[in-house]
Amino acid sequence: MSILLSLIALAFGDFFKENFELESKELTSYEGEDLSSIYDFRENSIKGYQYVTKETYRLTISGLVNNTQQFTYDEVLNSFTSYKKVVELFCVEGWEVNILWEGILVKELLNTTNVSTNATTIIFHAYDGYTTSFPLDFIIDNDIILAHKINGVTLPPERGFPFQLVAESKWGYKWIKWVTEIEVSDDSDYEGYWESRGYSNEGDLNKGFFD
Numbered sequence: 189m190s191i192l193l194s195l196i197a198l199a200f201g202d203f204f205k206e207n208f209e210l211e212s213k214e215l216t217s218y219e220g221e222d223l224s225s226i227y228d229f230r231e232n233s234i235k236g237y238q239y240v241t242k243e244t245y246r247l248t249i250s251g252l253v254n255n256t257q258q259f260t261y262d263e264v265l266n267s268f269t270s271y272k273k274v275v276e277l278f279c280v281e282g283w284e285v286n287i288l289w290e291g292i293l294v295k296e297l298l299n300t301t302n303v304s305t306n307a308t309t310i311i312f313h314a315y316d317g318y319t320t321s322f323p324l325d326f327i328i329d330n331d332i333i334l335a336h337k338i339n340g341v342t343l344p345p346e347r348g349f350p351f352q353l354v355a356e357s358k359w360g361y362k363w364i365k366w367v368t369e370i371e372v373s374d375d376s377d378y379e380g381y382w383e384s385r386g387y388s389n390e391g392d393l394n395k396g397f398f399d
């Protein structure tokens with residue numbers, strides 16, 4: 189039976205593509221550059237889609253900081269400047285999407301906490317238990333953003349609402365969705381969900397994705 193269903197899915201291709209609802213029409217190009225669609229992502233999250241409630245959601249910044257911070261969704265959007273970037277996401281499974289992202293600078297979030305001088309690493313945690321990490325310098329030097337919009341619309345739950353990290357120049361598994369916590373750490377050897385299962389901790393696009 190499942191073989192039959194797979195054959196039908198193969199035959200119909202896009203017919204079976206997920207089609208969740210967006211708050212408005214997504215952009216198809218930006219400053220002359222063609223964009224992929226929000227529907228071009230393939231879904232392979234470790235625990236499937238996560239539905240985060242905006243009202244009870246908090247973004248926590250913790251670890252090696254002098255003041256731990258907690259922000260509501262609206263506080264994040266209203267207290268920090270948003271920036272736009274067109275960045276391509278490449279999954280190790282061999283697909284990619286070129287997307288207009290809009291979000292706030294992670295370093296501006298960190299600046300509210302007074303980061304300890306011995307911090308080296310930023311560990312991101314998500315609603316589904318997923319984690320990934322980066323050198324602190326990577327986050328600061330590349331103006332890495334936490335996106336709340338994708339192709340001009342609010343991230344739908346299926347795409348990581350409320351926030352997805354735009355880990356430019358890194359493989360897709362570093363682009364953590366449904367971010368709940370940003371932990372400042374001195375553990376440079378920390379390994380996230382896929383990293384602890386054999387994928388490169390550096391996760392650089394211009395290198396292989398296995399360690």
Ligand SMILES: Nc1nc2c(c(=O)[nH]1)N[C@H]1C(S)=C(S)[C@@H](COP(=O)(O)O)O[C@H]1N2
Nearest residue numbers: 229230232233234279314318360363364365
């Ligand atoms: N919280 C969380 N973030 C995640 C993942 C996940 O399973 N959970 N999967 C990662 C992977 S492997 C990729 S390629 C990108 C995009 O995956 P998507 O198409 O499933 O959104 O999200 C990344 N972020």
Ligand SMILES: [Mo]
Nearest residue numbers: 279280360361
């Ligand atoms: Mo992926």
